[in-house]
Amino acid sequence: MKEKQYFSNPDFWKSLDEIIREKDIFIDRPKGSRHPRFKEFIYPFDYGYIKNTRSSDGEELDVWIGTSKQKQVTGILNITDMDKQDTELKILYACTRKEMEEIYKINNELMMSAVLLIR
Template identity: 50%
Template sequence: MELIDCRYDFWFKLDQLVAASNLKIERPKGSLHPRYPSLVYPLDYGYLQDTRSGDGNDIDVWIGSLSSKTVTAVICGVDLEKRDTEIKILLGCTSEESRVILDIHNTGSQSAILLVRK
């Protein structure tokens, strides 16, 4: 079977999804997680309204400090406690911000990888 490089199409479609969605900030930078108060959100965290992720909720989004709020990366994670998988879209995140977010999603029963847009 021949492998086809679909990376451009993947990122382009994510851009389209983000552009066509209302972004809602649920937890501003510096706020505490409602169930895990030791987790302080290092960046704004929210979701794309009227979308669906692997957990049945809206697609989660981290918003970084870059002025351009384009899709810079995606976190793909698995949570054994919840018994689910899902993605988190990173918008306008620097390399350092992406690393901090990845570390958050690699704790406890969670494990994640970071796909960075080239």
């Protein structure tokens, strides 16, 4: 059986860290707040975006902010949203492994599916 190969470029993660260092994170949905359209959903962590950036949906890069003391990008979610018929990346910043797993689960509900890439 052929062994699977995985590729990782440390410069990729450093580039993401640099974007966050150079830009400001704006938290527009703090932990405990309700989603503006889906009122039953309450954010378990801070959620916002990185100012002056662009994602594939034309908006700023979305970011989930965890509670880790390690202030760096800890992962990325690649989301496919069948309701909006799009895909986009969401940055996971300062998230613990448990927090990343919870965010991954949230983003695999309803009409969405996600893949999690951990640093």
